[in-house]
Amino acid sequence: MSVPQVELKNMTKRFGANLALNNVSLLIRSGTVHALLGENGAGKSTLVKCLVGFYHPDEGHIQVDGREHRLNSPKDADALGIGMVYQHFTLVPSMTVAQNLVVSGARLPAYINWQSELRRLAEVTKKLPFHVPLDVRVSQLSAGEKQKAEIVKQLYLGRKLLILDEPTSVLTPAEADEVLGHVRSLTRAGELSAILISHKFHEVRRFADDVTVLRRGASVRTGAVADLTDDALAEAMIGEPVSKIVQHAPKSPPKSDIILSISDLRVNGDNGLPAVKDLSLEVRAGEIVGIAGVSGNGQLELVEALMGQRDRSGTIAVSGSSFNGTRLEIARLGVYGLPQEPLKNACIDRMSLAENLALRNFDRVPLCRGIAMNYGALAEQAERLVAQFRVKAPSLTASMSTLSGGNVQRAVLARELTQDVRLLVASNPTFGLDFVACEETYRRIVEARNGGAAVLLISEDLDELLGLVDRVLVMSAGRIVHEVSAEGADKRVIGKYMAGMKAA
Amino acid sequence: MSSISGIEPVPSKPLVTAAQLSVALPVLAVLLASAVFAAFVALSGQNPATVFGLIVQGGFGSSFAWQDTLSRAAPLVLVGLAVAIPAQAGLVIIGGEGALVLGGLAGAVVTLPFAGVHALPMQLLMLLAGALIGGLWFGLAGVLRQYRGVNETISSLLLSYIGIAVFHHLTEGMLRDPASLDKPSTHPIDPSHMLPTLPGVGVHAGLAVSLLLAIAAHVVLRYTRWGFALRVVGGSARVARMIGLAVNRWILGASVVAGGMAGIAGAIEVAAVQGTANSSLIVGYGYSGILVAFLARHQPLAIVAVALLIGGMQASASLLQRRLGLPDATMLVFQGLIFVCVLVADAIAQQLRETTRR
Known part of the structure; x- marks a missing residue:
């Protein structure tokens, strides 16, 4: 053929x-x-x-x-x-590459003669430029090997x-x-x-x-x-001339005061194994620190531990006070976040736009007095934020899931960045967003930094990261393995650290 | 502005709003179930019109029927709340029967040492004891879920069986009144401690208690920051943690309050109807409560209305039996049909929502 x-x-x-x-x-x-x-x-x-x-x-x-x-x-x-x-x-993660390939065939016999199938498979794959170990379980392959195996499957x-x-x-x-x-x-x-x-x-x-x-x-x-x-x-x-992908604001020298200080952080992943191992880092006021890394190297767990969504050991301090993610601490220390997939990770999809805009301050005056909610004040706040951040929605009472991705992101930006932000944790904040929404997200992050906030930006997109940050940390296998200032950053070197080819 | 509005289309309004759907779906489900039930009674040789007529007559046709319906509705409202309150927090707890019987047992024994004491404090004590034990029982399901990862629907259902077994064990064992020969019961409470009848209605005061609690639940869930926080927890535990809510505490709190509702239902049955804790408590109110809550879409005020409907249906069962010789279980069949239709309608609505989103 x-x-x-x-x-x-x-x-x-x-x-x-x-x-x-x-x-x-x-x-x-x-x-x-x-x-x-x-x-x-x-x-x-x-x-x-x-x-x-x-x-x-x-x-x-x-x-x-x-x-x-x-x-x-x-x-x-x-x-x-x-x-x-x-x-x-x-x-299928629990099967070997060879088994995956054999069962992917459209017409499987009721009885599989594995011996002959595997021989035939070896013949076919020998001719390909891709080298994928056939008798290893898919779950043990790296992302690159999995992707190659997917392509091998198509060729097979x-x-x-x-x-x-x-x-x-x-x-x-x-x-x-x-x-x-x-x-x-x-x-x-x-x-x-x-x-x-x-x-x-x-x-x-x-x-x-x-x-x-x-x-x-x-x-x-x-x-x-x-x-x-x-x-x-x-x-x-x-559909219009591009000005510049990222308007990198002029850097002001970072202030000396340390906002976020993490030391000896250990976090387990969903599988119960350590995902973050003895990680320490500091972020100062007025700087954006980027964490580069291939997904699945502990970034998710780091962010979740930081936001109080996951158990951990080690210390996390914000402006010198210990931080465990309670409502009181969040408000007092000014810790806010821009997670990836904001509809899923920062919004309640079945609550209304107005209610979602109030998640940070629903229990404070003027939205709440004593225990009684003031829904009038809640609607007023929503109206103000929607106008200010140009969120487009059918109505303020429309459920969050009716908004487009870009508008969900605008709503989250409005909610998080109109607080008194002293530490912003952004995790793949532009994942899945269109061009305009990405631009706006970048601009708002830089604005927060210029306003004196410390920003920790976790991103799998190296170009995005290098365009925004002042300092890059590379995370691999749960550890920070490399640190470099944005000016001295070399993509190839960072890539090698990301791939775990160089140890710290 | 123009460049943004050019790229982000404003989503059009859906054909039917969520609020309209939440009323239409249960109504449709009941209508569909009625049609199937009509076929069912027709198959057993009865005229469906006669049967439906008798249901209306037996449930709502006379002041006696209304009294029967209302006194059945009182516990149904409470066990409905026991399902609806955790549902706000994203839990499906269906073990109301266990919390109800244990709450009833607690209510039945707590005042025994105080025969002759003034009635009001004793009545409150009975309700409180029921609430405490019921809350503890649901709290167990909450703890198992949050700290041991056990599915709360299954654990609450199984705990319900354990609760019923404990109830039998105690009422037939150490708490049994030796005078109760054919029907093992606890010692009867002081007759002066029984809940009074509401003047003019002819129904016990438990009805007022359950109505007040339903209104309280409505107000708390709708108009306070507690209700707001609970909806956030129910919407997404991840996001709730991100904004600093102590998710475990909210889940446990909701479970305990819900169990308290079911426990109070049991205590009311003892303090207003039975006078002792005996097997007459185990008549499936807890399970009917699941139907009530689902049909009411977990809205406290709607629960009151649905409890009346289901209470009326149950009240009419004896009339159907007497007039048409239909077995007692006929009404259970009807209830079951309604439940299946509600679940199917929910599933279809869910699917519609997902396809329209795409």
Whole structure:
């Protein structure tokens, strides 16, 4: 089976009144990597879901090698050799890679002859540039190896067009280079075509041949990557000229007073094993300290311990007083947070927007006198914050889950940053947000810093981190393994520490 | 401003608001259950119209029927609250029966040494003892959940069986009145300590107690910072911890108060109806309370209305038996049908919400 040329023609898809795809055409030339760029909600995933048979387009059709095909289910896509690698892993963690590959086959016999299956598997995988240990349980693989195993699975299943949905979001820069490099060389060798969904320009530039930019369901720009500048791509994505990704405010020398001081912090993960090991760090007033690291190296546990959501040992002090996350301490010491996925981690989805805006001060005057709530004052506060932070919502009493992601984030920013913030803990605060909401989040974080707050910023996005922080700490396997000021930071060195290739 | 409004569409208002849905769903569920129940009685050879007529007559057709209905509604309101209050905190506690019988037992024995003492303090003491023991019983489920990770729905249900067993053990053993021959009971309380009848209504004062508690629960949940905090805890323990609420304490508090409600229900049954703790307490009020709370969507004032409905249905059971020879369990079938329909309606509503969000 040669590598097919796949073409999507005039695809339109509506969800109710919402036009998710508006007459989008896309040509994936045989043996190339075609990148799909676009903000969240631009229609990228709707488009590829049509291509793998999950959705059925209202108009338009799919051509493979010039022949029109109707994809009624993922099985039809499978028959055409179209497969998808998801952002999150789909292998069974408790099984070995080999077992995963064998059971992924569409037609499994009732009795599996493991001996012969494994022999056949070894034959197939030997020819691939990817080296994945076959007899190791998936749960013991690193994120990069898992991602490779996912791709190996697709190749083992004989897929000729691979759709990669933000495949590097959980990988270190080195792992990302390796995985995408292999995909690229397979396409060059004419064994594969690929669609790469990404929002990292440098990935697109290095690994893709063609690019199509989607915005609000329409294809707004398409062409060879080499012919388009980053600025042109960014402009197409957001629909207006880009000023600058991050307006890094002029640095003022950090003040001397230490706001956050953590020493010998130990926290267990959900599995009961130590996730944060004897961690110590300090953040001063007026500085942003970034924690870089691949997800799953203890950052989540660190943040949860800091916010009082998880048991710990060791000391956490804010402005010299011990901090355990009680309401009294939060208000007195000014500790606030911007968690990732704010709808889930900072809001009560079934309570109203106004109530969510009051989570920090619902039990204080003027919202509450004695034990009696004053819902009039609560609504007034909400009205003020919504206007100030330009939150868009059907109404103040609409439940939080009816707001879009960007507006949920604006509401959380409004609630957290209008307090007397002396320590701000931001954890992947822009994860899953669109361009405009990201910008605003960055701006507000920098403003808080300039207002004298100490900021601890945990992020898996190294570019985001280096654009914002004054000092970088690298976290790996529960420890701080590297520290460098933002000016002296070298991405490659940080990447090596992130990957655990260098010990402290 | 313009650039932002261009990119962030304002979500359109849903066709039906959540408030409308919360009324419509239980009503639809009851209608559907009634249809199935009509088919059921038709199959057993009765005219559904006659049956429904008798239910209305037996529950609400005369002052005697109303008295029966109201005296059944009193404990149903309280065990309904025992489910609804923890539900605000995100708990599904269904062990009201256990807390009710143990609360009744506590109420029955606590005043025995004080025969002849002035009535009012003794009546309050009975209710308090019931509340304490019931609260302790639900508190156990709360502790098991928060500190040992045991699912509170299962533990409360199993604790209920243990509670009933303890009740039997004590009423048939060390607390048994030797004079109670065919029906093991505790010593009867001083007749002057029995709860009085409400003037003009002909129903015992326990009805007033349960109504007052339902109103109190409504006010606390709706208009105080405690209710607000409880809803935050119920909405997301993670977020509650982030904003500094002591989640364990709130969960335990809600469990204990809820158990107290069920315990008071038991104490009222003893102090107003039975006069002793005996197996007549174990008639399934605790389980009916689950239905009451779910049908009322855990809203205290709605619980009062639903308790009247279910109380009336239960009151009509004997009329159905006498007039049509339908077995006693017919009403249980109806109740069960309603419960299943409510759960199905809830599940469908949940699914609708999720698909519209996408």
